[in-house]
Amino acid sequence: MTATVMDGKATLAAIKGELAERVAALAARGVTPGLGTVLVGDDPGSHWYVGAKHRDCASIGVTSIRRDLPATASQAQVEEVIDELNADPKCTGFLVQQPTGLDEFALLSRVSPDKDVDGLHPVNLGKLVLGQSGPLPCTPVGALELLRRYAVPVDGAEIVVIGRGLTVGRPLGLLLTRRSENATVTLCHTGTRDLASHTRRADIIIAAAGVPGLVTADMVRPGAAVLDVGVSRVDGKIAGDIAPDVAGVAGFLTPNPGGVGPMTRAMLLTNVVEAAERHADAEMARQAGAGLDS
Ligand SMILES: Nc1nc2c(c(=O)[nH]1)N[C@@H](CN(C=O)c1ccc(C(=O)N[C@@H](CCC(=O)O)C(=O)O)cc1)CN2
Numbered sequence: 001m002t003a004t005v006m007d008g009k010a011t012l013a014a015i016k017g018e019l020a021e022r023v024a025a026l027a028a029r030g031v032t033p034g035l036g037t038v039l040v041g042d043d044p045g046s047h048w049y050v051g052a053k054h055r056d057c058a059s060i061g062v063t064s065i066r067r068d069l070p071a072t073a074s075q076a077q078v079e080e081v082i083d084e085l086n087a088d089p090k091c092t093g094f095l096v097q098q099p100t101g102l103d104e105f106a107l108l109s110r111v112s113p114d115k116d117v118d119g120l121h122p123v124n125l126g127k128l129v130l131g132q133s134g135p136l137p138c139t140p141v142g143a144l145e146l147l148r149r150y151a152v153p154v155d156g157a158e159i160v161v162i163g164r165g166l167t168v169g170r171p172l173g174l175l176l177t178r179r180s181e182n183a184t185v186t187l188c189h190t191g192t193r194d195l196a197s198h199t200r201r202a203d204i205i206i207a208a209a210g211v212p213g214l215v216t217a218d219m220v221r222p223g224a225a226v227l228d229v230g231v232s233r234v235d236g237k238i239a240g241d242i243a244p245d246v247a248g249v250a251g252f253l254t255p256n257p258g259g260v261g262p263m264t265r266a267m268l269l270t271n272v273v274e275a276a277e278r279h280a281d282a283e284m285a286r287q288a289g290a291g292l293d294s
Helices: 008-028 044-060 075-087 104-110 122-130 138-149 169-176 195-199 244-248 260-289
Strands: 034-040 063-069 093-096 158-162 184-188 204-207 225-228 232-234 237-239
Touching: 008 044, 008 138, 008 260, 034 044, 034 075, 034 260, 044 063, 044 260, 063 075, 075 093, 075 104, 093 104, 093 260, 104 122, 122 169, 138 169, 138 225, 138 260, 158 169, 158 195, 169 184, 184 195
Parallel strands: 034 063, 034 093, 158 184, 158 204, 204 225
Antiparallel strands: 232 237
């Protein structure tokens, strides 16, 4: 069997085209979305991710506000920048690039939930738990969107998620078990005794463990969809969690790079546009309430 490649790069391009139309509609209402990023330190990977996010924004008409701080920045200095972006009307949404090496819970909690485009603020994660609408974490919803666009059925599917991290594995479990998605999820982690016994009966495997080559062909049911979210560097190159021999067994497979990574950026752009749309609607309602619309 040769797996169908779930192309995240091509899907990002398609989503950008769709979002550019929504940005144009916002411009007609006098609103320009603006993404803010807060980057601490000089990790080359983080610099690349932030640069890519701003290039994506420029390509669809979203303006950029970039705050880069040195590795020596203190918690208080980063919190000051967050306060600035919370108050800046040109910044309709922003994020703190992780990792920062600081108290990330305190930083995430300080971002205004209305401007949280990562969907990682405790209020927005709480909404996900409660099944309320709100911005969703970018990588989990990116993986789900890729499955949707390749028509891989999720409703009723047995899905094994590997990894319980706060940005991917844990919210993925919450997302996929919502009534609207209706999947049965097994969340595996370093304490899982027999990983292969779980993956072998999965319709969909989503690996976010950061262990190169963790999932091998013998662990995959023929025809299963396999998504690789693992990012490790081996000899300077990205190495995912999925071993190359899985391509001969899986029905659908994401490349890595070129799979879920670009989808993370696509869903960030979606959250940025949606935050600006909510902002525009709230402003219109405020003006109508104040009798300013006539
Ligand atoms: N505040 C956040 N920090 C981090 C998040 C996040 O969602 N919010 N996730 C990751 C990094 N990340 C986004 O920030 C991210 C990961 C991967 C990609 C991507 O496009 N990757 C490319 C390859 C890039 C390369 O060559 O290095 C791909 O997979 O094709 C974009 C964004 C941690 N931090």
